[in-house]
Every structure is written in C-alpha cells, then in structure tokens.
Amino acid sequence: MSTLTDERRTAVKEIVCDILELEEDEVTDTSLFIEDHGADSLRAIEILASLEKEFGISIDQSELAQMVNLERVYQVVAEAPVR
Template structure:
C-alpha cells in the first residue's frame, strides 16, 4: 500500500517539525527551513535520512538544494518514490 499524497505530506511535515523542533503550525509549505526556522546543514541531512528511512527511498544529496521548504521536500520525496 502506498501513502496518499496528503498522508505523505503530513508525515513529511511531522518529520520536519520534529527535527527542527517546531510546532506544526509554525511551518508552512513555503517557509524556508534555514532562513525562517534557523535550520543548519546538519538538520537538512537529518531530514533527508529520516525521509529515506520512513519512505524506504534513496535521495541523492544533490537534492538538498531543492529541499529548502515543505514544498521542495514533498516534490523530492514524490520523485524519489516514483523512481523506486
């Protein structure tokens, strides 16, 4: 069974908020992790690793440049899942 887009989005948001230590209402689809929420590159790697584990996918580290907000992360996860 694959997660629906909404379920995937909610899980991604949950993971991001947990790693960035934020409440879910603090993060919007377009709020920037580094600029708006003070995330550093280590947090970005943590997010990437958690997403790979949760969704059983592989995300190339070159995709980190796109993973700056929930919208970007969701797109990268969807593409990685589709390519699996």
C-alpha cells in the same frame, strides 16, 4: 511530476517539524527552513536520512540544496526512486 497523498504529506511535515523542533503550525509549505526557522545543514541531512528511512526511498545528496521548504521536500520525496 508526481504528487504525494495527504497522508504522506502529513508524515513528511511531521518528520521535518520533529527534526527542526518546531510546532506544525509554525511551518508553512513555503516558509524557508534556514532563513525562517534557523535550520542548519546538519538538520537538512537528518531530514533527508529520516525521509529515506520512513518511505524506503533514495534521495541523492545533491537534492539537499533544493530542499529549502516543505513544498520542495514534497516534490523531492514524490520523485525519489524506491529502494
């Protein structure tokens, strides 16, 4: 399993918090986007697209269901193929 550098983890969290309109201290690695932060599927797609653009990677839409919290987003980004 691949891991992300601290710098990339920080960038991922900034993107997620920006899209969910939350302060960084409101989101933990395990807090759930939908249940804890009221995110909807449109925001999830926006997060996916922003991550692809920022890191030059390809994330399959089927991964959206796995991207429920920061921990899972880090994993998806780490394993995503570079475009």
